Amino acid sequence: xxxxxxxxxxxxxxxxxxxxxxxxxxxxxxxxxxxxxxxxxxxxxxxxxxxxxxxxxxxxxxxxxxxxxxxxxxxxxxxxxxxxxxxxxxxxxxxxxxxxxxxxxxxxxxxxxxxxxxxxxxxxxxxxxxxxxxxxxxxxxxxxxxxxxxxxxxxxxxxxxxxxxxxxxxxxxxxxxxxxxxxxxxxxxxxxxxxxxxxxxxxxxxxxxxxxxxxxxxxxxxxxxxxxxxxxxxxxxxxxxxxxxxxxxxxxxxxxxxxxxxxxxxxxxxxxxxxxxxxxxxxxxxxxxxxxxxxxxxxxxxxxxxxxxxxxxxxxxxxxxxx
Amino acid sequence: xxxxxxxxxxxxxxxxxxxxxxxxxxxxxxxxxxxxxxxxxxxxxxxxxxxxxxxxxxxxxxxxxxxxxxxxxxxxxxxxxxxxxxxxxxxxxxxxxxxxxxxxxxxxxxxxxxxxxxxxxxxxxxxxxxxxxxxxxxxxxxxxxxxxxxxxxxxxxxxxxxxxxxxxxxxxxxxxxxxxxxxxxxxxxxxxxxxxxxxxxxxxxxxxxxxxxxxxxxxxxxxxxxxxxxxxxxxxxxxxxxxxxxxxxxxxxxxxxxxxxxxxxxxxxxxxxxxxxxxxxxxxxxxxxxxxxxxxxxxxx
Amino acid sequence: xxxxxxxxxxxxxxxxxxxxxxxxxxxxxxxxxxxxxxxxxxxxxxxxxxxxxxxxxxxxxxxxxxxxxxxxxxxxxxxxxxxxxxxxxxxxxxxxxxxxxxxxxxxxxxxxxxxxxxxxxxxxxxxxxxxxxxxxxxxxxxxxxxxxxxxxxxxxxxxxxxxxxxxxxxxxxxxxxxxxxxxxxxxxxxxxxxxxxxxxxxxxxxxxxxxxxxxxxxxxxxxxxxxxxxxxxxxxxxxxxxxxxxxxxxxxxxxxxxxxxxxxxxxxxxxxxxxxxxxxxxxxxxxxxxxxxxxxxxxxxxxxxxxxxxxxxxxxxxxxxxxxxxxxxxxxxxxxxxxxxxx
Numbered sequence: 001x002x003x004x005x006x007x008x009x010x011x012x013x014x015x016x017x018x019x020x021x022x023x024x025x026x027x028x029x030x031x032x033x034x035x036x037x038x039x040x041x042x043x044x045x046x047x048x049x050x051x052x053x054x055x056x057x058x059x060x061x062x063x064x065x066x067x068x069x070x071x072x073x074x075x076x077x078x079x080x081x082x083x084x085x086x087x088x089x090x091x092x093x094x095x096x097x098x099x100x101x102x103x104x105x106x107x108x109x110x111x112x113x114x115x116x117x118x119x120x121x122x123x124x125x126x127x128x129x130x131x132x133x134x135x136x137x138x139x140x141x142x143x144x145x146x147x148x149x150x151x152x153x154x155x156x157x158x159x160x161x162x163x164x165x166x167x168x169x170x171x172x173x174x175x176x177x178x179x180x181x182x183x184x185x186x187x188x189x190x191x192x193x194x195x196x197x198x199x200x201x202x203x204x205x206x207x208x209x210x211x212x213x214x215x216x217x218x219x220x221x222x223x224x225x226x227x228x229x230x231x232x233x234x235x236x237x238x239x240x241x242x243x244x245x246x247x248x249x250x251x252x253x254x255x256x257x258x259x260x261x262x263x264x265x266x267x268x269x270x271x272x273x274x275x276x277x278x279x280x281x282x283x284x285x286x287x288x289x290x291x292x293x294x295x296x297x298x299x300x301x302x303x304x305x306x307x308x309x310x311x312x313x314x315x316x317x318x319x320x321x322x323x
Numbered sequence: 324x325x326x327x328x329x330x331x332x333x334x335x336x337x338x339x340x341x342x343x344x345x346x347x348x349x350x351x352x353x354x355x356x357x358x359x360x361x362x363x364x365x366x367x368x369x370x371x372x373x374x375x376x377x378x379x380x381x382x383x384x385x386x387x388x389x390x391x392x393x394x395x396x397x398x399x400x401x402x403x404x405x406x407x408x409x410x411x412x413x414x415x416x417x418x419x420x421x422x423x424x425x426x427x428x429x430x431x432x433x434x435x436x437x438x439x440x441x442x443x444x445x446x447x448x449x450x451x452x453x454x455x456x457x458x459x460x461x462x463x464x465x466x467x468x469x470x471x472x473x474x475x476x477x478x479x480x481x482x483x484x485x486x487x488x489x490x491x492x493x494x495x496x497x498x499x500x501x502x503x504x505x506x507x508x509x510x511x512x513x514x515x516x517x518x519x520x521x522x523x524x525x526x527x528x529x530x531x532x533x534x535x536x537x538x539x540x541x542x543x544x545x546x547x548x549x550x551x552x553x554x555x556x557x558x559x560x561x562x563x564x565x566x567x568x569x570x571x572x573x574x575x576x577x578x579x580x581x582x583x584x585x586x587x588x589x590x591x592x593x594x595x596x597x598x599x600x601x602x603x604x605x606x607x608x609x610x611x612x613x614x615x616x617x618x619x620x621x622x623x624x
Numbered sequence: 625x626x627x628x629x630x631x632x633x634x635x636x637x638x639x640x641x642x643x644x645x646x647x648x649x650x651x652x653x654x655x656x657x658x659x660x661x662x663x664x665x666x667x668x669x670x671x672x673x674x675x676x677x678x679x680x681x682x683x684x685x686x687x688x689x690x691x692x693x694x695x696x697x698x699x700x701x702x703x704x705x706x707x708x709x710x711x712x713x714x715x716x717x718x719x720x721x722x723x724x725x726x727x728x729x730x731x732x733x734x735x736x737x738x739x740x741x742x743x744x745x746x747x748x749x750x751x752x753x754x755x756x757x758x759x760x761x762x763x764x765x766x767x768x769x770x771x772x773x774x775x776x777x778x779x780x781x782x783x784x785x786x787x788x789x790x791x792x793x794x795x796x797x798x799x800x801x802x803x804x805x806x807x808x809x810x811x812x813x814x815x816x817x818x819x820x821x822x823x824x825x826x827x828x829x830x831x832x833x834x835x836x837x838x839x840x841x842x843x844x845x846x847x848x849x850x851x852x853x854x855x856x857x858x859x860x861x862x863x864x865x866x867x868x869x870x871x872x873x874x875x876x877x878x879x880x881x882x883x884x885x886x887x888x889x890x891x892x893x894x895x896x897x898x899x900x901x902x903x904x905x906x907x908x909x910x911x912x913x914x915x916x917x918x919x920x921x922x923x924x925x926x927x928x929x930x931x932x933x934x935x936x937x938x939x940x941x942x943x944x945x946x947x948x949x950x951x952x953x954x955x956x957x958x959x960x961x962x963x964x965x966x967x
Contacts, residue, residue, distance in 0.1 A: 011450065018451040026463050138600070142593035144544050144564075146551045147585035150571055154582075158575040220727035226682055227722075228715035228793070229745050231707070242732050261456045265548065269571070280552060283466045291466045299455045318777040319731055340642070 004320060008310050015303040023292045024069050028062065073296070079289035083282060088293045091278060096297075098168065099267070099274030103259050105190065106197030107252075113198060114205025115248065121206070122213035122244075123236050133206070140203035146265035149196045153269055156192055163192050166271035193270040197262050201255055208251050212244035219243070246317050253309025260298045340605040350598035357591050361410040368403035372561050375399055383577045393579040395569060405584055408561040413591075415473060415556070416542040419480035424535040427485030428492050432523055435496025436515065446493070449486045457483040458548060465554045473556055476549070480542050488534045495527035533603045540595035547588050563588050628655035629833050630679070630697045630718075630801055636690035637671075637678045644905035648674040648687075650857035656801065661824070661834040663848035663865070665841055665880065669901045671857040672837045676805045679835075680714050698800065716746040719794035721823070723806040725786035729778040735789045736762070736774025742796040761792035765822060784815035791823060798830055805837045820847055841880055845869060850937075853877050856901055856912035859931065863938040873940035875917045899959025911943070918954040919944060 060068075072078075078088035117137070121130045140148075157165035164170065168189050169182070177185055216222070217240055225235040260276075267276035275294060282290035314320040341347050360367060369390075375398050386393045392401040434445040452460075460483055465471055471479070499505060505522050513521070543563075549555030550564025551571070558565050563584040570580025637649035649671040656662045664672045678689055681702065695702040698717065702710060722728040729738060739761055740754035749757060755774065762770035765788040778786055787807065794802050804823065808816035824847055827834055836848055844851050844865065851868045853861040853876065861874040872878045879897040899916040902908060911917070911924040923943050932945030944951055 014447065015451050015455070019455060022460075023463065026467050029467075138596055139589070139593055142540060142544075142589055142596050144547050144551075144567075144585060144588050144592075146548060146571075147567055147581070147588065150567065150574060150581050151585065154574045154578055219730075220722060220724055221730040223677075223682055224720075224722060224728045224790075224793075225730070225741075226714065227680055227720040228742050229711045229713075230741075231711060239730050239733075243730070246732075258456070261458045261548075264458065264462075265551070268552070279462065283462065283552065283554060286466075288467055292463055295459045295463045298459055302455060317732065318734075319779050 004314060005311070008307060008314075012303050012307040016300055019296055019299040019303070020070060020073055021066075023296045024066055027288065027292055028065075078293040078297075081282070081287055081290040083285035083287040083290065088290055091290065092275065092294070092297060095273060095275045095278045098272060099263055099276065102190070102193055102197065102267070102272055102274060103263055105194045106201065106262075107255065107259060109194065109198040110201035110255075111205055111248075111252065113202040115209050117202070117206035118209025118213065119236070119241065121210045122217070122240075123233065125214055125217070130210075134210075137203045137206050140199060141207065143200070145196075145200050145262050146269060148200060149193075149266050149269035152192055152196050164189050166269075168273060193266050193272055196266050196270075197259070200262050201258060204255065204258065205248070205251065209244065209248055212247040213240055216240050216243045246313050249313045249316060250309055252312075253306035256302050256305035260302055337605045341601065344601045344605065346597045346601040350594040350601065353590055353594035354598070357409060357413065357587075357594070360406050361413045364406040364410045368400075368406045370400035370403040372399060372404045372407040373559055383573070383580065386579055392583045393577075395566070395580050396573060396577065401566070401580060401583060404561040404566055405563070405587060408563050408566055408584065409587065411473065411556055411560060411562045412543060412546060412564070412588075415477050415480065415546050415562075416539055419477050419484060419542050419546075420535055420539045422478070422481035423484030423538070424488055424531060426481070427488030428524070428527065428531045430485065431489035431492030432496050432519055432527060434489065435493035436500060436519055436523060442493070445489065449490055452483070452486050453490075457545060461545070461549060462552070462554070465549065470557065471554075473560065476546070476555060480545060483545075484538055484542055487538065488531055491530045491534050492527045495530055496523050499523055499526045529606045533599055533606065536595055536599035536602055540592040540599070543588060543592050543595070626658075627696070627699075629658045629660075630656040630695070630835070632675070632679065633694040633696065635675060635678055635693040635695065637674050637683055637693075638688055638690055639904075640686040640688065641905070646904040647857055647907060648904050649678060650907065652854070652857070652859055654852045654859060654862065656833050656835050658800070659831050659833055660850065661827070661836060661848045663836045663838060663844035663851045664854060665838055665844055665851060666854035667839060667901055669904065670854040671904070672854050673805055675854070676720070676803050676835065676837050679803060680718060680720065681710055682720075712746070715742050715794075715799075716797045717799050718801045718803065719797070719799040721787075721790050721794050721802060721804040721807045724810050725783055725790050726778065726810070728790055729786060731778055734775050734777055735781065735786075739774075739789065739793045739796060742793055746797050757796065758792075761796055762789070764795070764826070765789070765792045767792075783811050784819065787811060787815075787819050788822065791819070791826070795826060795830065795832075799832060801833045801835065802827060803835045803837070806839070807836075808843065809839070816843075823847075853880070856907055857904060858912065858941060859939075860913070860941040861939065862931075863934075867935065867938050871935075871938075873934050873938070873945065874913075874942045875919055875944070876913050877940075879916075898957050911941075915958040916960075918957050919950055920957070921950060923947075 076089055078092070080086070081088045081091050084091050117133060121133050124130055153165060156163050166189075168186065170177075170185050170189075174182060174185055213236070217236070219240075222235055222239060225239045226232070230238070263274060264276035264280060266272065267274045268280045271277065275298060279291060279294040279298070282288075282294060382394075382398060383396050384390055384394045384398075390400050390402065392405060395401055395404065430445060434442040461479055464479060465476075499522065505518060508518050508522060546555050546562065547564035547567070550557075550562045551568045553565075553568060555564055556562035558569070566584040567581050570577055570582075570584075574581060632652060632654050635649050635652045636647070639646040639648055648669075652671065652675055654662070654664070664675065666672045674683070674687070677683055678693075679695055679697075679702065681689065683689060689703060693703060697713070700709075700713075702713060705713070729735065736755055736758040739758035740749075740751070743749045743754040743757045744751070747754075747757075759770045759774050762773055767773050767785060767788055773781070773785075778789070781789065787810075791807075802823075807823065808819050811819060820843060823834070826832070834847075836843070838844060848865050850864050851862065852859055853868075853874065855874075855876050861868070861872070861877045863871075863873075868877065869881065872881050876897070883897060897916055902912065902915075908914060908925075909928065910926050911920065911929050914920040914924045917924070921943075927943070929941045929943050931939040931941050934940050934945060
C-alpha cells in the first residue's frame with residue numbers, strides 16, 4: 001500500500017512537472033515574447049519594451065528563467081493578466097469557486113444518473129431496454145458539448161423562456177431581491193448549465209458502468225453467488241455492483257478531464273464566470289499569461305482528481321489496501 | 324484442430340457478425356452519404372458558399388424553398404456552406420486520424436516489442452498526456468501561435484490523437500510477443516522488424532482499427548469545438564464548428580444556423596461511434612461464447 | 625426400493641453459438657443415492673461440468689437445457705421449479721464446490737461475509753448470528769484462528785485455505801448433496817489429498833451425498849463408490865469403482881486407466897489416447913470415440929452404440945459388448961495414423 005501510494009504520488013508529480021514545463025516551453029517557443037504580445041501598442045517604444053524585459057528577467061538565460069518560472073508558479077505567482085489588469089491569481093480566485101460549484105453539482109448528478117442507468121442496462125444485457133438505452137446513450141455520447149448547450153439554451157431560455165439565458169445572477173434585479181429570492185435566482189441560473197453538464201457526463205458514466213458490470217458478470221464468483229441461492233438481481237446488486245464500483249471510482253478521476261473540457265464550453269455558452277470562461281475570453285484577448293496559467297491550473301486540478309480517485313480505489317479495494 | 328482453421332473460422336464469423344449487424348449498415352450508409360457530400364460538394368451545393376447573396380441587406384433568411392437551411396448573417400446559403408464545411412471537417416478529421424493511428428500503432432508496437440527504457444519513456448509520456456484534456460493542450464498551442472492554417476491544425480489534432488491507439492497496440496504487442504509462434508519465428512532468425520510486421524502488427528491491427536474508428540468521431544468533435552471557440556478552422560472557410568459559432572450569437576432568432584451543422588456533426592460522429600462499437604463487438608465476441616465449459620485439462624503443461 | 629436422491633434423466637444441454645449448436649450434454653442419465661459418492665470422469669469438453677451446472681440450472685445463455693430433460697431431486701423435478709423454488713434448493717439442499725477457489729470467491733467481501741451470506745439467505749439469520757455460524761463453519765473445515773480469518777479477504781488466504789472456505793460455504797445448510805466440480809485441480813498435490821479427505825470426512829459425518837466431477841481417476845479410486853465415465857457429451861460407461869478398475873469395458877475407459885500414472889506425477893496423463901475430443905458442434909454420427917479407438921470397425925461409423933448392459937450395475941456404450949471377439953484384433957486408431965489430423 002505504501003509503495004503504491006509513493007508510486008502514485010510520484011506519477012502525479014510527474015504530470016505536474018510535465019504540465020508546467022509544457023506551459024513554459026510553449027510560452028518561449030511562441031512567436032514574440034509575452035511583453036511584445038501584451039505591449040504591441042504603437043505608442044510604446046522599443047526602449048520601454050527593453051526595460052520591461054529586463055524587469056521581468058526575459059533577457060536572462062532560458063535555464064534561469066525556467067527555474068524562476070517554476071519557483072514563481074510554486075508560490076502561486078502566476079503572472080499578470082493584461083486583459084483584467086490584475087494578477088492572474090486574483091482572477092482565478094474569483095473564477096475557481098464558480099467552476100467548482102458548477103462542476104461539483106454536475107459531477108454528482110451525472111454519476112447518480114449514470115450509475116443507475118448503467119445498472120439498469122447491465123442487469124438484463126441484450127434486452128430491449130438495454131439496447132434502447134444504449135442507443136440513446138450513444139447519441140448523447142456523440143453530441144458536441146457546446147452544441148447541446150446551445151440547443152438547451154435555445155429551447156429553455158429563448159423558445160420557452162423558463163430559465164435565464166446565462167450568468168450566475170440576474171444582472172439588474174439581483175441586488176433588490178430578498179435573501180430567499182437571491183438563492184432562488186442563483187438556483188434558476190444553475191439549472192441549465194448543470195443539466196447540460198450532467199447529461200453529457202452521465203452518458204459516459206452509464207456506458208462505463210454498464211461495461212464494468214458486464215465485465216464482472218461472467219466471473220466465477222457470480223456463479224458461486226447464484227449457486228448459494230441468491231437471485232440474479234441480488235447477485236448483480238450485491239456482488240457484481242461492489243466489484244464494478246471500483247472502476248467507476250477510477251472513472252470519477254478520469255471524468256474530470258472531460259469535465260474541464262465540458263466546463264469550458266458550457267461556461268462559454270451560459271456566460272458562467274468560471275475558469276473556462278476566463279480561459280476562453282483570454283484567448284480572444286490574447287492574454288497569454290492568463291491562458292497558460294489557466295490551462296496549467298485546470299490540468300493540475302485534473303491530475304489531482306485522478307490521484308484522489310486512485311487513492312479512493314486503493315482504499316476501497318481490499319486487494320490493494322491489504323495486498 | 325490447427326491454428327489455421329481456427330483463424331479462418333473466426334475471420335469468417337467476424338465478417339458474418341459485421342454483415343448481420345444493423346449498426347454497421349446504418350453507420351456505413353450515413354458515412355457514405357457524408358463522404359459523397361464532401362467529395363461532390365461543388366456539384367451538389369446550390370450556391371457558392373462565400374457568395375453574399377443579398378449584400379445590401381445582409382439579413383438571415385429562415386429556411387425556404389430557395390434556401391432549404393436558410394441563409395446566414397452574411398446572407399450566404401447555409402446548405403452550401405454546410406456542404407463545403409463537410410469537406411473541410413471530414414478531411415481534417417480523416418487525415419488527422421490516419422496520421423495519428425499510423426504513428427500510434429508504430430510507436431505502441433515498438434514500445435511493446437522493444438520494452439525496457441523505450442517502453443517506459445513512451446508510456447510515461449502517454450500517461451502524462453492522458454491526464455490532460457487534449458483540448459487544453461490545443462488551446463495553449465493555438466492561442467500562443469495565433470492564426471494556424473488548416474494543415475497545421477490537422478497536424479496538431481493528429482498530435483493529440485495517438486495516445487489511446489499506442490497504449491492499445493502496446494498491450495496487444497505485449498500479449499503476442501511471447502506467444503509460441505513469435506518466439507519460434509525469432510528463434511528461426513527472423514529479424515525484429517520482420518517479426519513486428521509479420522506477426523505483431525497483424526494481430527494488433529484489429530484493436531487499432533476499432534480505436535481509429537472511434538477517434539474519427541472524437542477528432543471531429545475536437546475540431547468542431549476549437550472552431551466554435553474561434554481557434555480552429557477560421558472563417559470565411561466554412562467548417563461545421565465555425566458555422567455554429569456564427570449562429571451562437573443569434574440563438575434567439577437565427578436558430579437554423581446553430582441547429583443544422585450540429586445535427587450534421589451529431590449524425591456523423593454517431594455513425595463513427597456506432598461503427599467502432601460494432602467492429603469492437605465483432606472482433607471481441609467473448610460474451611457470445613458459452614459462459615461455462617469444462618476447464619482445460621492440465622496435460623503436458 | 626427407495627428412489628435415488630438425485631436422478632438425471634436424459635439431460636440435454638446445448639449452447640447456441642455463432643459456430644453452430646454445441647451439444648455439450650447430449651442425453652446424459654445418472655443417479656446419486658443418499659449418502660453415496662459418485663464420480664464423473666472425462667476429458668476437458670466431455671460435458672461433465674455442464675452436467676454439474678445443469679443440475680442447479682446455472683447454465684447461462686447462449687446455453688439452454690432442452691425440453692425432454694428431467695432432473696429429479698427429493699421428489700421434485702428441478703427443471704420445472706420456478707425461480708424462487710430453485711433458489712431454495714441452491715446452496716440449501718444442493719451446494720456446489722467449484723474448481724478455482726481464487727475466482728470462486730468474491731474478492732471484495734470478507735470470507736466470513738461470504739459464508740454468512742448462505743445462512744442469511746436460507747436460514748434468515750441476523751447478520752451477527754450468520755457471522756457466528758460462519759466462524760463455526762471455518763472451524764469445522766479446519767481453519768486455524770477462524771475468528772480472525774473470517775474477517776480476511778480471499779486474497780489473504782492460501783489456495784488450500786480458500787478451498788476450505790468454499791467447502792465451508794457449501795456445508796452451511798447441511799445440504800443433501802454436494803456437487804464438487806474439480807475441487808482440487810487448481811491446488812498443489814499435497815493440498816489436494818487434504819482437501820479431499822476433509823470433504824470425505826465431513827460428508828460422511830453429515831451423511832451428505834457427493835457428485836464428484838474430476839478428470840483424475842486417482843481421485844475417483846480413493847473417494848467414489850461408483851463411477852460414471854463421460855465422453856463427448858454422453859455417458860460411455862458406468863460401474864462400481866472396483867468393477868470399473870478391474871474390468872473396464874469401454875475402450876475409452878481402458879485408455880484412461882492405461883494413461884494413469886502408477887506412482888504420483890501428473891505428466892502425460894492422457895497421452896496414450898491419440899487425437900482429441902471432437903468439437904461439440906459436430907459430434908460424429910456413429911460412435912463418437914471411433915477415430916481414437918483401436919477396435920473400431922465399420923459398424924462404429926454408422927451405428928450409434930446404445931448403453932449395453934455388461935454386468936449387474938455395469939453399462940458400456942460400445943459395440944464390443946455385442947461383438948466381443950473383435951477385442952482380440954486391435955489396430956492403429958484413425959487419429960494416430962500418419963497424415964491424419966483430427967477434424
